Amino acid sequence: MKISSLWGYLGAGLALLVLLLVPPLADNHYITAVFVSVLLFFILAALFDFMLGYLNIFNFGMGGFMALGAYTSGLLTHHFGISPWIGLLAGGCSTLLLGLFAGVITLRLRGIYIGLTTLFLAEFVLFALSNLREYTRGAAGLQVSTFPDLFGISFGRGDPLSLYYLLFVICVVIYASLHFLVRSRVGLVFKAIRDDQLGTSVLGFNVVRYKLLNFAVASFFTGVVGAFYGNYIGILVPTTQEFGISRTTEILTIAYVGGRGTLWGSLLGAFALIGLQEGFRVIDEWRLVLYGAFLVFVLMVFPQGLAGAVKQLAGWVEARFTGSAQQEDPEQKASTGPAQDGPEVTPKLPDRKVP
């Protein structure tokens, strides 16, 4: 076994231990709530990075996509008595459809255009949810019922620990799927497209189809997370704070702080930012300012995010203890390039000068 993959197992083991053991040992509603936030932001940031870090797709509508998932589940239960368990999948499916629609109309474009279109779509979703008051109750708020017991376990809001573990399972499933995809042949093509779209096309790959696949997977899971979130908070209000651009900005910040193109970096990002936010509760309205400052700080000190810093540290320790030269991880490099290039804004393929 290569030493560098040992680090991966070590890190994963440590993360699992902390996530599984700290909330029950602390046995404290506040700590559990903080850990729920960490997991929620971790998985949303990982989904964001799955699109941005691997295919340069900016989804500025994450918040609205979540809202659709949450409301799908909430409304199905409210109006048709459908179980919130089924609502998790239904939320995923409706968001998948929104994602496919957004994808079909935007994925031929690049960078900033996709970002703008997803943002407009998400704003439209929020607008519709606020205005269809007969169904959604608009700003008055939609009551969301709790998950019914499963295997004799209660998932009521009085049992935050079981809700936490439910979210944990959801996160493991999503993370494992993304990890598997990124490591597969499909993931290889994702990275090729990120590096050079035209270069990938002339090898016979349908770039739009790969982007659509990536976007559809991310949208589905975003909807599932949204549906869980709705059940967790218990009342849905279609505000911008909850589901608008500021939510997306938080997710984006965590993804960047974690390190672009490294899914697990989002966990570090989530711990860092949620921790920071909890530490400075008093300045709640200034949250985004704090986020911005932290983002700038981290990216100046560690251009590859916290994940890059951890990799450097691991490499350094490895070199110290084995006396060998630092092994370079290709993925670490992968996260530098596109991040520095920024969003690609070259609009049309045909006019591109190919010397």
Add this chain to the structure above:
Amino acid sequence: MPDVVLQIEDLQKSFGGLRAVDHVSFDVEGGQLLGLIGPNGAGKTTIFNMISGIYRTDAGRILFDQTDITNHHPTQIAKLGVARTFQVPRTFNHMTVEENLMVPVVRLRLTDAEASNRVAATLNAIGLYDMRHRNASELSGGERQLLQFARAMMTQPKLMILDEPFAGASPAIIDVIIERTHDMAKSGVACLVISHDVVSLPKVCEHVIVLTEGSVLTQGRIEDVREDARVIEAYLGT
């Protein structure tokens, strides 16, 4: 009659008022090695970009294997069996050399073992095996030429179009590219090669087409063409 792989018929392309390609026609047969030469700005790369679907044609037809591929999408054209390299080498720079060659193999739907064998064989054949874990961005210009050449080769094309494959490459790398190109031609692949390299090109092609200001000036055996007064004039100017 040998099978014609590529037929270019009366191809035209303008950029604004500039006629970059003007009524160009020629054929390439299976296994043939054909050179495309001409001064800077003659329209060589523009023809390649139209063949591979990157530029739209203004008029004319491109037939590949008897199928009309004019203005088809680059992906479709590549799928039919046209592979290319670029004048300024394009590689996947945030991926390793090995991964660069893995990408085209994805489309061949091989098992993991077959895929890695094939990549390893190619890495050996082009002499980049020891560099397989390096990032493509760390390669020299010549090595990147070689890598994009090998990457195109991995798609198992019927037609290979090479835009300045020798530019910036050392004699050792040039020899590898020449050798592999001959191997491909022997197995029936048609190759169309743009080059300004008067030493290397004759080692690849016997026949060349000379292009100036978007039109075919002449074509024929490379020795004959070199003696042609019009060709000399086109290259040196008047």
